[in-house]
Amino acid sequence: MGKAQVGIVMGSDSDLPVMQAAADILQQFNISIELTIVSAHRTPLRMIEYAATAQERGLKVIIAGAGGAAHLPGMIASITILPVIGVPIKSSNSIDGWDSILSILQMPNGVPVATVALNAAKNAGILAAQIMGLYNKETSAALHVYKTLMQEEVLDKVETLKGKFANYYDK
Ligand code: RP5
Numbered sequence: 001m002g003k004a005q006v007g008i009v010m011g012s013d014s015d016l017p018v019m020q021a022a023a024d025i026l027q028q029f030n031i032s033i034e035l036t037i038v039s040a041h042r043t044p045l046r047m048i049e050y051a052a053t054a055q056e057r058g059l060k061v062i063i064a065g066a067g068g069a070a071h072l073p074g075m076i077a078s079i080t081i082l083p084v085i086g087v088p089i090k091s092s093n094s095i096d097g098w099d100s101i102l103s104i105l106q107m108p109n110g111v112p113v114a115t116v117a118l119n120a121a122k123n124a125g126i127l128a129a130q131i132m133g134l135y136n137k138e139t140s141a142a143l144h145v146y147k148t149l150m151q152e153e154v155l156d157k158v159e160t161l162k163g164k165f166a167n168y169y170d171k
Contacts, residue, residue, distance in 0.1 A: 067091025
């Protein structure tokens with residue numbers, strides 16, 4: 001592990017139950033992380049400091065999650081050239097999560113945020129691992145194993161269903 005490669009930030013500790021999934025999957029891929037709270041609205045100067053120093057601190061990717069008026073991922077992307085993956089969160093102040101989705105997704109030209117599905121912190125972690133996998137053979141190999149296992153799991157289910165519905169096939 002060692003120095004953090006992926007930074008995981010969230011607007012509030014109330015986002016942690018969702019964002020934990022990004023940390024868990026990255027740990028599974030043996031990718032070192034740092035995880036903290038950075039609020040675009042409540043700690044704007046901390047957000048600027050975090051994003052402005054991210055690259056020199058050794059981070060390669062930032063995952064940023066926020067709910068409601070979710071400016072955090074976009075604002076971080078406006079400050080750093082590191083790839084930013086945004087996780088829209090359905091939070092206590094969300095209108096069904098759409099506010100957060102659109103705030104993170106609809107970035108203006110020039111400042112992209114790779115937006116995953118609502119609450120999809122796990123996918124954000126996998127995407128970050130895929131970026132890291134471009135430069136690290138072990139991560140790349142681990143991702144291939146992950147995909148193979150996922151495929152095998154589905155194929156097992158196909159067999160189970162075939163067994164359950166065998167009568168239907170015979171007709
Ligand atoms: C956003 O406001 C945070 O990302 C969080 O999803 C939401 C609610 O924050 P709390 O009021 O729970 O701290 O900035």
